[in-house]
Structures are given as structure tokens and as C-alpha cells.
Amino acid sequence: MGSRRSRSGSPPPAKRFRLEQEVSEASDTPSKRVSYRNGAFLAPMVRSGTLPSRLLALKYGADLVWGPEVVDRAIIGCERVIDGDWVISYEKNGRLIWSTHPIEKPYLVYQIGSANPQFAVQAALTVIHDVSAVDLNCGCPKPFSTHAGMGANLLYTPDLLCEILSSLRSAIPSYIPVTAKIRLLPDANDTLKLVERIVKTGISALTVHCRTKDMRKTEEAHVHRLGAIVDFVNQLGEGIPVIENGDCTSREDGSRIKERTGRVEWAVVFIWSHISLGVDSVMIATAAERNLSCFANGPLLDAETVLSPTYLSLARYLKNPWGNSKHCVSQFTSPSPVNGRAGLKAFKDKLGKAKGYLDFDEEIGGTPDGKVIMDEIKDILRRRTATALEALEPCEPAFTEASARIASVFVTPPQSPVTAAVQSTA
Numbered sequence: 001m002g003s004r005r006s007r008s009g010s011p012p013p014a015k016r017f018r019l020e021q022e023v024s025e026a027s028d029t030p031s032k033r034v035s036y037r038n039g040a041f042l043a044p045m046v047r048s049g050t051l052p053s054r055l056l057a058l059k060y061g062a063d064l065v066w067g068p069e070v071v072d073r074a075i076i077g078c079e080r081v082i083d084g085d086w087v088i089s090y091e092k093n094g095r096l097i098w099s100t101h102p103i104e105k106p107y108l109v110y111q112i113g114s115a116n117p118q119f120a121v122q123a124a125l126t127v128i129h130d131v132s133a134v135d136l137n138c139g140c141p142k143p144f145s146t147h148a149g150m151g152a153n154l155l156y157t158p159d160l161l162c163e164i165l166s167s168l169r170s171a172i173p174s175y176i177p178v179t180a181k182i183r184l185l186p187d188a189n190d191t192l193k194l195v196e197r198i199v200k201t202g203i204s205a206l207t208v209h210c211r212t213k214d215m216r217k218t219e220e221a222h223v224h225r226l227g228a229i230v231d232f233v234n235q236l237g238e239g240i241p242v243i244e245n246g247d248c249t250s251r252e253d254g255s256r257i258k259e260r261t262g263r264v265e266w267a268v269v270f271i272w273s274h275i276s277l278g279v280d281s282v283m284i285a286t287a288a289e290r291n292l293s294c295f296a297n298g299p300l301l302d303a304e305t306v307l308s309p310t311y312l313s314l315a316r317y318l319k320n321p322w323g324n325s326k327h328c329v330s331q332f333t334s335p336s337p338v339n340g341r342a343g344l345k346a347f348k349d350k351l352g353k354a355k356g357y358l359d360f361d362e363e364i365g366g367t368p369d370g371k372v373i374m375d376e377i378k379d380i381l382r383r384r385t386a387t388a389l390e391a392l393e394p395c396e397p398a399f400t401e402a403s404a405r406i407a408s409v410f411v412t413p414p415q416s417p418v419t420a421a422v423q424s425t426a
Ligand SMILES: Cc1cc2nc3c(=O)[nH]c(=O)nc-3n(C[C@H](O)[C@H](O)[C@H](O)COP(=O)(O)O)c2cc1C
Pocket: 043, 044, 045, 046, 047, 048, 067, 068, 069, 111, 137, 138, 139, 140, 181, 209, 217, 221, 245, 246, 247, 248, 283, 284, 285, 286, 287, 289
């Protein structure tokens, strides 16, 4: 992904150990803490789904965030490094492969690219303490993925696909959900047969990107095919949520998709009916890449004067590689109501010339303080976690206790993680 700059302010090893122990213990909770129901999720996106994008998606209302696909062998053998504000980086030969922050952990799904059950398990175990769920990419049609048998090619090697999922399911702790993201097969019955096999591996949710391997991303997604898949999965009786992916543009649009994929059939009025409420959740990629505020209930944020400065400021604070931040910001599309398209174009021209965060500051002027934004995100997630805890039934003490630890250790401002670690060793 790129290389990191300086690493300052790392906590001393003893405190670090204590915090890592807290992370590990907080992981020991039932899978119920990851809910795949009634949500709008950030899709996995190579390059565009890095840490600042995920944190902002959560800030604006995404219920869960998928990390970008990381190929199994890339993460295996990485060194895990903790930076100043607890950014956790997985690095190999000085290169940053993947990064995360403990505050996103309750909402973070790690996506694996793999065509090998052993490597997939090793990859999952490498990051298991930093994520809440593991997903297998069975939908990427790009040659770099398919040539090695990964991604969408797994749809055509179902034995291997299912072996990877089963191996993950039996090797990683049962409280960590394993999920799969697939594409449609050209034939509807073939798709259902594949779905049945996948569901039987013990997955906790299934995402269906409603395009086939050969469809281009500019072609309209075949959302009309999803209703039959939802019905079918419901009939299998495993209670597996189905997540729609393809052309969803916002949370509101997600409600329309849910309606579109549900149905009510009356065979004999008042005697027999079949009701399907449609997909459980939606997953958004392109629309989020263009504007991360698509998860909010309301108009999109202006990319020129609000979203981009916020992004760059947060990314600088997190020491996200400049090239990646520049790429992500360059994808934003919503013009400001005052400056219009010309304003956005002028902003992007300036961005194009900038060589780093400091250059950007010189050319465009100051941006809001990244720490303030990070604290705001921590506060939002702390409140969200607290609300989730209140909604829990009293019969789940282990979950409640461990989740409370996540809330207090990682997301309670103004207490910094370092302070929390010091207190927990007292
Ligand atoms: C920039 C970009 C990167 C992507 N990277 C991944 C990936 O790492 N893993 C994956 O399963 N899909 C990946 N996809 C596919 C999306 O997750 C999603 O399935 C697809 O874009 C359809 O959703 P949409 O219509 O909302 O864009 C990527 C898509 C985009 C635009």
C-alpha cells in the first residue's frame, strides 16, 4: 500500500502489552456483537477502503466496514507495529500492507483473497485480534486475482471455495463470524446450488454482488435476481442474513432495495401466505468512494470545502500514506453549493500538484485538526457501542462485560489509550 513516515510517541512495551491483552480479551465475545441485519455497510475496496475512509464511513453512519481485500500471502509474516495514537500497522519489508485502529474493531470485517485453505487460515489468524469478522472474496474479476484462482474464479471451483470457508470456520474462534462475498453466476439455478453449498459451510452472512463475473461495473446490477436468492436462503432455515451489493447509492436507496427484493405471495387469501422481507442489509462501494457521507440520512456533504479537508486532516493525523490519501480524495465528486463544479475542479487541480500533506497545506490553507476529528469519531463510536450494550439482553454477561471493556478502553474521550493502559496496570 505504501510506506509510512515517522513513528512517534509509541507507548513503552509494558503498557503496550497490557493494551494488547485488553484487545485480545475484548475479542472473546459471541459473534452476536457483529450484526448483519438492517445495516448499510462500506464495501471492501482496494486502495479506496483504507483506514481514514473506514473511520469516516463509520462517522457518517456506516454500520459495518469491510477492509480492502488483502491477499493471504501478503499479510502472512507481517510485523505488527503500533503507532502514536494506536494505529496498528501490518508491515513487511518496510511496506505497509494493512492498517487499523482499535476503535473500528467492533465494526470491522477483514477481507481475505485466497485460493488456498491453509494460507487463508494463516492470514486470518495473523489479524484475528484486530478484527471482528473475516470475509472471503469470491467476486473479484480482476486478472491479478483470478489468475491465481482467487476472487471470482472461486465461483467456478466450488469445492475449493467451500473448503476455504470450512477451514476458516473450524480454525478461528467461533465468536468470530466467517462470511463470503460472491457474484451471481449467469444461470439462476447454478447460483442457488452454489449458495446452498456456501451456506452449509457455516458462514454467518452472505453478500451477493448482483453482477456476474463478466459484467462490467458500468452495467446495471441485476438486483431483480436477488429476491429469489433471499427466499432460497431463508428456506434453508439457517438464519443467514443476505447482504445486497451493486448500485446501492445511499442508506435511503437501501430501503428501496430491501422492498424490491422482498415479496408477499397469497395463494389462498387469508389461508396461506409467503412473506419475504427482502435483503437484510446493503453494501455500498462506488457511491461511498465518491462521497463517504452517503451513509448519513441527509444530503451529501460538499466534497470541496467539507469532506476533502476533513479526510486529509484525519489521514495526516493517522499518518496514512500521502499517495493513498490523495487517491481517495481525488475520487470525491460532490461540488460545493457555493463554488459549484468549477470550485471542485480548481480544488482537484491544486490537489494534483501537491506532493504531501504539508504541500497541500501551503497550497490550500489549513485544514481542521485531525485529532479533533479523531476524538469526534471516538465519541460517536463510544455512544454507539453504549447504545448497543443497552439493547442487549441480560443473559449475555460475557458479551456485555467484554463490549464494555472495548467502549471504556478504546473509545472513551478524553482518556487516551496510553492513559487507559496505565490505569489498567494500576
Ligand atoms: C475501487 C474499488 C475497489 C474494489 N475492491 C474490492 C475488494 O477489495 N474486494 C471485493 O470483494 N470487491 C472489491 N470491489 C468491488 C466492490 O466491493 C463492489 O462489489 C462493487 O463495486 C459493486 O458495488 P457498487 O455497485 O456499489 O460499486 C471494489 C470496487 C471498487 C470500485
